Amino acid sequence: MGNSFGKIFRISTFGESHGKALGVIIDGCPAGIAIDEAFIQAEMQRRKPGQSKITTQRKEEDEVQVLSGVFEGKSTGTPIGILIPNTDQKSKDYSHIAETYRPSHADFTYQEKYGIRDYRGGGRSSARETAARVAAGAIAKLFLRHYGIDIQAYVSQVGDLRLEKGYQDLDLSLTETNIVRCPEPETAEKMIALIDAVRKSRDTIGGVVDAVIRGVPTGVGEPVFDRLHATLGHAMLSINAVKGFEYGSGFEGVKMRGSAHNDAFIKERDKVTTTTNHSGGIQGGISNGLIFIFV
Amino acid sequence: MGNSFGKIFRISTFGESHGKALGVIIDGCPAGIAIDEAFIQAEMQRRKPGQSKITTQRKEEDEVQVLSGVFEGKSTGTPIGILIPNTDQKSKDYSHIAETYRPSHADFTYQEKYGIRDYRGGGRSSARETAARVAAGAIAKLFLRHYGIDIQAYVSQVGDLRLEKGYQDLDLSLTETNIVRCPEPETAEKMIALIDAVRKSRDTIGGVVDAVIRGVPTGVGEPVFDRLHATLGHAMLSINAVKGFEYGSGFEGVKMRGSAHNDAFIKERDKVTTTTNHSGGIQGGISNGLIFIFV
Amino acid sequence: MGNSFGKIFRISTFGESHGKALGVIIDGCPAGIAIDEAFIQAEMQRRKPGQSKITTQRKEEDEVQVLSGVFEGKSTGTPIGILIPNTDQKSKDYSHIAETYRPSHADFTYQEKYGIRDYRGGGRSSARETAARVAAGAIAKLFLRHYGIDIQAYVSQVGDLRLEKGYQDLDLSLTETNIVRCPEPETAEKMIALIDAVRKSRDTIGGVVDAVIRGVPTGVGEPVFDRLHATLGHAMLSINAVKGFEYGSGFEGVKMRGSAHNDAFIKERDKVTTTTNHSGGIQGGISNGLIFIFV
Amino acid sequence: MGNSFGKIFRISTFGESHGKALGVIIDGCPAGIAIDEAFIQAEMQRRKPGQSKITTQRKEEDEVQVLSGVFEGKSTGTPIGILIPNTDQKSKDYSHIAETYRPSHADFTYQEKYGIRDYRGGGRSSARETAARVAAGAIAKLFLRHYGIDIQAYVSQVGDLRLEKGYQDLDLSLTETNIVRCPEPETAEKMIALIDAVRKSRDTIGGVVDAVIRGVPTGVGEPVFDRLHATLGHAMLSINAVKGFEYGSGFEGVKMRGSAHNDAFIKERDKVTTTTNHSGGIQGGISNGLIFIFV
Secondary structure, eight states: OBOEEOSSSEEEEEOOTTSSEEEEEEEOOOTTOBOOHHHHHHHHHHHOTTSSTTSOOOOOOOOOEEOSSEETTEEOSSOEEEEEEOOOOOGGGGGGGGGOOOTTSSHHHHHHHHSOOOOGGGGGGSGGGHHHHHHHHHHHHHHHHTTTOEEEEEEEEETTEEOOSOGGGSOGGGGGGSTTOOSSHHHHHHHHHHHHHHHHTTOOBOEEEEEEEEOOOTTOOBTBTBOHHHHHHHHHHTSTTOOEEEBTTGGGGGGSBHHHHSOOEEEETTEEEESOOTTTTEETTEEOSSOEEEO | OBOEEOSSSEEEEEOOTTSSEEEEEEEOOOTTOBOOHHHHHHHHHHHOTTSSTTSOOOOOOOOOEEOSSEETTEEOSSOEEEEEEOOOOOGGGGGGGGGOOOTTSSHHHHHHHHSOOOOGGGGGGSGGGHHHHHHHHHHHHHHHHTTTOEEEEEEEEETTEEOOSOGGGSOGGGGGGSTTOOSSHHHHHHHHHHHHHHHHTTOOBOEEEEEEEEOOOTTOOBTBTBOHHHHHHHHHHTSTTOOEEEBTTGGGGGGSBHHHHSOOEEEETTEEEESOOTTTTEETTEEOSSOEEEO | OBOEEOSSSEEEEEOOTTSSEEEEEEEOOOTTOBOOHHHHHHHHHHHOTTSSTTSOOOOOOOOOEEOSSEETTEEOSSOEEEEEEOOOOOGGGGGGGGGOOOTTSSHHHHHHHHSOOOOGGGGGGSGGGHHHHHHHHHHHHHHHHTTTOEEEEEEEEETTEEOOSOGGGSOGGGGGGSTTOOSSHHHHHHHHHHHHHHHHTTOOBOEEEEEEEEOOOTTOOBTBTBOHHHHHHHHHHTSTTOOEEEBTTGGGGGGSBHHHHSOOEEEETTEEEESOOTTTTEETTEEOSSOEEEO | OBOEEOSSSEEEEEOOTTSSEEEEEEEOOOTTOBOOHHHHHHHHHHHOTTSSTTSOOOOOOOOOEEOSSEETTEEOSSOEEEEEEOOOOOGGGGGGGGGOOOTTSSHHHHHHHHSOOOOGGGGGGSGGGHHHHHHHHHHHHHHHHTTTOEEEEEEEEETTEEOOSOGGGSOGGGGGGSTTOOSSHHHHHHHHHHHHHHHHTTOOBOEEEEEEEEOOOTTOOBTBTBOHHHHHHHHHHTSTTOOEEEBTTGGGGGGSBHHHHSOOEEEETTEEEESOOTTTTEETTEEOSSOEEEO
16 A cells, blocks of 8 residues: 655555556645646656657657646645546557566566556556656646745766766756756767667666755754655655665765765855755755755 | 654654653554563664774663563563663763754754754754664564564675675675674774774764665565655665665666666576566565565 | 545545546555446445435436556556546536535635635535545445445434334345335335425435444454544544444443443353443454444 | 554554553654643643542552653654653452453453453553543643643533533533532532442443533644544544544434524624534534534
């Protein structure tokens, strides 16, 4: 029973790769937020596979239907139900999976856990499940905008190709200008070439996504177990195929001395801030008002 | 409100560094488990600072008192209440903190969040809080033993010093033979020398802990949000000063091609297993019966 | 955020009276249960208003769509998503409510809490919301059948008309033979006549529903806060317009002496049972294997 | 696993009748509340059995120890740990229970559920468990006072003796003037005489407690499942030996016509209120700002 996430803004999702539909209930969205359906749809488009030669070619027409919780364009505080019908259900494509376990896929573990599985396209374990997350995330973005909170993610590594610059030295507005979503155009081109080459050799390759959150007020995070980065890590690690999570200086920080790594507090125009941000905007599991970064 | 963790075996903790006591309630421990108080006490000893020259010198006599949930030496299924009185409460040591924010500590964020803070030794944000976790962890270990599940952690990196071998090539029984708890004696000595040198220059340095869990049955983990590694990552990231979490091949896996990285399924003496374990014993968020590894 | 219920078998619902659809996600239904869609539809029919002259005349064609969690007729252990489109959305019928607060209705409290409300037919506070509960309840019944657990409810009181007999002395199989669902045909007729008369005077009247659950094994219920009857009371009190809950002897038991009220344990053919059942099948919040009764 | 209650102000309790201690962790108490330990102790005294001839004669010296979450007299927002040592542990008194099941007690169900039980004085199922609730309730009262919310309970019925007047016509300040805590002195005397007589015949008798909550703001309660009265009913039904819960007009309301029962809204000095309060201060599961009553 793990298909819900969140304590204040809580999402519950359902749906398999080749079932009739996916969906999500959002419980806890405050009342009075303008729900811009075109924005939700645009977010779905960004996620959509088959947009370019470097991703899976499956065509998904993800038409989002908002079924409840919105009245005259605004959220009412009641649960928002969202439906995403599956239109591309050529399930025979996958019939060969019924009797084999694909390497590193969830076919075996689902079979063991439940004694039965919807083998069409991986069923519930398919990355298609994230469509419901994107729809819910779009609502979250609309809500966070009200508080001036902005989330920006970008690809920082593909295989051996890694951005050397940190977020402070990058122009993140360039992220959406290329199909691999790397804010440094030169590196982006190399990444695309690499993926293309790997693809031609009928292989796959992984990557790293960095995210920067701006505008988080101080005081967010609930120690000791629901520290901000622990809850966020939980969410990130729950995404298909994610193998690790770090924030601030992360694993790199291990090599630094405490004297260099610690973020000293200073007063800047009557506001407390720090000279560096190795803590990634979090101390003791609570946001400190700085920019929040994680990988 | 984040002082509880777990859904089936749930712990709730309380206590500050220099308050009267720390404690934990364990709700959900099955009935009939032999509760060996000497073992719990031994686990507390392992955690205790001041054991060697390389750690903080604070003396903590962590005498654990089991107050409920155990009858005639066995758990009864009712909540187990555990108390750890604080005996070393020289709070004047810390009085200077009342008016400053220590670099990278939680002094500032607690003050911002709550408008008040127990500044003595970091209060609730002190690493002393983990004493309650160790006590609860000892009960968990007693319980997991019944199922043949064994957890072994060890230090794999301090600063730049890193174990090159993986867990398969190490003799983990050597872990407790040295004060830095690294299973390779030679590297352990180097690590101790490094920490000692850093300490003498009045500085600090970080490290990496690897953990290996053996005996986990197939089917553990609740997709899609409570995948086994997501829940475990949440727990690990909630420990003081942890900056990252990875499992299986982790961030290293990014550099590998899918063909090399994927764990192929084979049948070995009527049992399904895999030729490699880059997935760290988890597929689709559910355990596959192999050894489970994380950093 | 109160649109989910349950810890093992958890339902989350959405939908307003005059929105596009209602729906429910069931998380935690075990795998391998035969999901009989005709049965779910039949349960919806039983709930449907407008079946007889004594209820509201709204027509609801509650066509249930099972969208996920079922494969080849059986539950897969993944969340079951159910959709119930609203077909009778004549929202102008209710437009006059936009500016008034109906007596004893939730118009005022929703407006106060959320600052906005979907006034069409009561929106989320409409009894129409229970359609999603009935669909989820149908799945629960299919699942409980496997364990031989059977739930039977009936109307025991309308206004002053009250069944004098207890469940032991009634033939509950007669419950569905009349439109008021009272298992005593004579009393049922009187109830129908009373409702009809009240209705003709453009008024309404309340009632009491008794329920009997058979086949509950011993050991169900989680003291101290989630005692079986406390959790069940929570669920029952969450239904529109329910004003009270009692179990076993309930408020009547107050008048009895302990010596008469207490259920003495006896051994009957190697099985422990009790001579009476004033406890309603629950002691200390845990089921005792007897028939479980509540009002 | 049912030893926690509450979502914002959450309590977790432990402890058996004849164990070493009972205790509670309160997670979510806001920071900055003055924690008056003398008040907590006074609340414990009110609960204490053996105060008068009409209750059980067990002597309990319930000395409350506040172990954490309070600094310089104020709550810090971190969990408040409270310990109540058991001092009267004459467990041999109860040794005969080890092999019998007391009528209507939880001996049998605990044995069935857990396969083991602490039989001394009922163990966890003893009413002694409520001591931890009273301590937590005292903290809650201190917190609610800040918001001008006041809770007043009183005994309205013992056996057949029932107060005829409603709370509006009673002087609730007289409640604590007699040992049975009935605000009508004459009826109180009769109740005491009845209990005394029943007691002399070595029997017991039940009662009904009414409660009135004043000062609840509008908007409290989370439909659809966590309606205010459903959550409150859950809490009340979780108390030892409680068999029923009703609010507002409760079961009596069944006999009334809707036209008489419904609370019409009026405007009184620019404030919306109702002419009657059959809804008990709740509509659609959300408080309406009126006095909240339940039984």
